Amino acid sequence: MKDSFVTACHLRRILADQLRPCFVVLDQGFGVLQISGDAASYGYGGLNPGMDCREQMPFLIGLAAGEAIHLPMVETASGSAADVLLTPTGSDQGLLLTDASRERAARRLAQQDANEARLLLKEQQKLLESLRAARDDLDATSQRAAEASLMKSRFIAGLSHEFRTPLAAILSHVALLADVSRDGELSPAESAQLIESNANHLLSLVETVLDRASLDMGQLSLHPVPMRLSAFCREMQVMFQPLAAAQGLEFRFHRRGDLQEWIEIDATRLRQVVINLIGNAIKYTDRGFVALILSWERGSLEVAVSDTGPGVSEAARERIFFPFQRADHAANKRGAGLGLAISAQLVELMGGKLKLEDRPGGGSVFGFTIPAPNIDAAAPVAASVSGLERRILLVDDSDDIRGLYSRLLAKAGFTVDTAADEPEAWGRFEAQRPDIAIVDVYLKEWEGTGLVRRLRGRGFTGGIVSWSASSLREDRQRAFDAGADAFVLKPVEISVLCATLTDIARRRAAAA
Amino acid sequence: MEARKICVLGDFATGKTSLVARFVHDSFLTTYHTTVGVKVDARDLVLADGRARRLAIWDVAGTGTPTELFLRYLRGASGYLLVADATRAETLERALEIRAAVESLLPAIPSVNLVNKVDLAERQELDEVRVARLAGAGEGWLRGSARTGENVERAFARLLERMERAA
Numbered sequence: 005m006k007d008s009f010v011t012a013c014h015l016r017r018i019l020a021d022q023l024r025p026c027f028v029v030l031d032q033g034f035g036v037l038q039i040s041g042d043a044a045s046y047g048y049g050g051l052n053p054g055m056d057c058r059e060q061m062p063f064l065i066g067l068a069a070g071e072a073i074h075l076p077m078v079e080t081a082s083g084s085a086a087d088v089l090l091t092p093t094g095s096d097q098g099l100l101l102t103d104a105s106r107e108r109a110a111r112r113l114a115q116q117d118a119n120e121a122r123l124l125l126k127e128q129q130k131l132l133e134s135l136r137a138a139r140d141d142l143d144a145t146s147q148r149a150a151e152a153s154l155m156k157s158r159f160i161a162g163l164s165h166e167f168r169t170p171l172a173a174i175l176s177h178v179a180l181l182a183d184v185s186r187d188g189e190l191s192p193a194e195s196a197q198l199i200e201s202n203a204n205h206l207l208s209l210v211e212t213v214l215d216r217a218s219l220d221m222g223q224l225s226l227h228p229v230p231m232r233l234s235a236f237c238r239e240m241q242v243m244f245q246p247l248a249a250a251q252g253l254e255f256r257f258h259r260r261g262d263l264q265e266w267i268e269i270d271a272t273r274l275r276q277v278v279i280n281l282i283g284n285a286i287k288y289t290d291r292g293f294v295a296l297i298l299s300w301e302r303g304s305l306e307v308a309v310s311d312t313g314p315g316v317s318e319a320a321r322e323r324i325f326f327p328f329q330r331a332d333h334a335a336n337k338r339g340a341g342l343g344l345a346i347s348a349q350l351v352e353l354m355g356g357k358l359k360l361e362d363r364p365g366g367g368s369v370f371g372f373t374i375p376a377p378n379i380d381a382a383a384p385v386a387a388s389v390s391g392l393e394r395r396i397l398l399v400d401d402s403d404d405i406r407g408l409y410s411r412l413l414a415k416a417g418f419t420v421d422t423a424a425d426e427p428e429a430w431g432r433f434e435a436q437r438p439d440i441a442i443v444d445v446y447l448k449e450w451e452g453t454g455l456v457r458r459l460r461g462r463g464f465t466g467g468i469v470s471w472s473a474s475s476l477r478e479d480r481q482r483a484f485d486a487g488a489d490a491f492v493l494k495p496v497e498i499s500v501l502c503a504t505l506t507d508i509a510r511r512r513a514a515a516a
Numbered sequence: 517m518e519a520r521k522i523c524v525l526g527d528f529a530t531g532k533t534s535l536v537a538r539f540v541h542d543s544f545l546t547t548y549h550t551t552v553g554v555k556v557d558a559r560d561l562v563l564a565d566g567r568a569r570r571l572a573i574w575d576v577a578g579t580g581t582p583t584e585l586f587l588r589y590l591r592g593a594s595g596y597l598l599v600a601d602a603t604r605a606e607t608l609e610r611a612l613e614i615r616a617a618v619e620s621l622l623p624a625i626p627s628v629n630l631v632n633k634v635d636l637a638e639r640q641e642l643d644e645v646r647v648a649r650l651a652g653a654g655e656g657w658l659r660g661s662a663r664t665g666e667n668v669e670r671a672f673a674r675l676l677e678r679m680e681r682a683a
Contacts (some may be wrong), residue, residue: 058519058572062519062556062557062558062570062572063554063556063572063574065519065520065521065558065570065572065592066519066520066521066572066591066592066593066594067591067592068592073588073591074588075554075588075589076553076585077552077553077554078553078554078555078556079553079554079555079556085552085553104553108552108553111552112549112550112552115550115552115577116549116550119528119529119548119550119578120548122528123529123548126604130639
């Protein structure tokens with residue numbers, strides 16, 4: 005009997021150590037009536053009869069008096085975990101807390117591992133998705149690069165054909181000219197004309213490709229100069245009326261609104277775009293007319309080229325402004341397939357947007373509006389300097405270029421002296437004391453811009469034109485930084501060169 | 517002072533414990549410790565009309581599938597805060613399942629929805645458009661962060677207002 009009592013006491017002690025029971029008798033309002041057991045180990049050592057038990061045990065808030073509920077693993081005030089059992093006991097309630105810290109610790113360990121594994125899996129999935137997306141992007145980029153490469157290969161193949169055709173014509177006519185014993189159908193003058201025409205076409209192709217490369221590299225910049233609108237209109241009419249007539253087309257010109265006499269604009273680039281648009285319109289129109297419509301209002305120049313051609317299909321509209329793309333009906337036409345793309349980029353560079361619309365009644369209208377401020381003082385100043393500054397020193401390492409331009413400039417009324425390199429240039433400079441120097445950017449073994457800089461360094465105050473076959477912006481900038489007044493691309497039309505020389509003289513006169 | 521029981525519910529690791537820590541202690545836990553069972557904290561709030569309320573906030577262990585025990589923890593609750601994790605879109609679906617279970621098995625009580633962890637900008641999976649698509653355009657989901665405290669106070673205050681209106 006005594007042994008079993010001892011055993012019972014021992015077991016009770018073990019149970020009490022493990023479960024650390026705490027029993028609280030509560031009234032129906034959760035007021036504490038009696039406390040027994042280890043309340044302190046749960047952080048409720050301050051609980052005393054008469055207190056509202058919910059003050060210290062907020063997990064009792066919300067529970068109705070008299071209901072039985074078992075809440076496992078409730079964190080207590082001490083941070084330990086307890087299984088909570090609330091049960092009615094006659095007119096009172098009994099609250100039993102037993103320790104659940106060990107069970108919670110074991111379960112937390114397993115749960116933490118499981119949750120972290122799921123979070124890790126999620127992160128891995130996300131990483132995989134981003135890797136897949138990156139791979140897809142890479143594939144798409146590679147495909148675009150391959151398409152671009154294919155397009156460029158086609159372009160080069162097409163361009164090779166374009167180059168070969170005029171070259172073959174030039175060579176055959178040169179052979180004809182060389183054949184003194186010929187009794188052919190063409191006169192030497194006619195052969196020379198055809199050679200010139202084909203050479204000009206070759207030059208235009210080369211310029212187009214170089215422009216495209218410059219635009220791609222962001223190297224092309226604008227150089228606004230005073231431009232006489234009336235002269236520009238006449239130039240377009242003279243240029244295109246015969247071409248249109250030869251194809252049985254009418255070339256119309258319309259002026260709308262107030263066309264200012266002088267405007268400031270990059271005349272070279274405006275001319276390039278308008279020539280391209282009119283040239284295209286004539287190329288693709290079989291009957292009817294091609295019209296150029298110009299209007300100027302409040303500092304903006306509006307240009308439209310309208311035709312009665314086949315129009316551009318909805319599908320082709322998206323792509324015709326991209327390089328190497330052409331309208332459906334243009335496959336068998338001459339050209340590099342770059343004209344519209346370059347025109348669109350040039351118009352954008354000039355502050356406008358090239359747009360294509362249907363012409364009511366059939367055909368297309370390509371148009372754009374660009375800033376073009378008018379300048380009233382340009383005309384009288386330009387007139388006042390004509391005839392001044394006629395002595396030119398031309399420095400270029402190409403014998404052909406020196407020979408050609410010295411003859412052309414002489415024909416235009418200038419006195420021209422030439423030099424092939426810097427030492428010779430200094431000799432000619434001392435002897436002639438020119439008004440204007442034309443200096444190549446790249447001289448054999450010599451830096452042309454260095455010569456320009458040294459000319460300025462020695463006090464030369466005359467006009468300096470730098471020229472080069474390179475259309476890179478940095479070459480142009482180097483020339484201006486060295487002290488040049490103007491930069492022109494070789495080969496340059498003699499009329500453009502003369503206009504540049506006149507413009508320099510006008511500016512110098514205005515500044516004096 | 518009258519007291520109300522509210523529960524914070526949602527999938528595991530949505531930041532429920534951190535939201536409670538921000539609301540009760542204005543602190544933030546930088547490491548993740550999964551909650552097992554339930555942890556109950558209390559905070560007193562004063563209503564706009566000056567009356568004070570004690571909130572017993574039950575931080576219930578996260579679960580994707582509500583069990584009988586999970587629902588037992590909700591007994592006596594006056595409202596609940598439903599939490600989703602902005603960096604895991606699936607937690608919004610779990611939250612909606614929890615709400616459906618709560619609404620089907622217990623009497624209707626007010627709730628407030630919160631998308632937590634909106635401060636983790638680069639890992640967002642639950643922008644407003646996606647929440648509207650998953651939960652329905654008419655659903656109101658606060659966007660908040662236990663880390664920055666954004667909208668935490670507002671979420672609990674809004675829940676208390678709704679509970680008072682429903683009381």
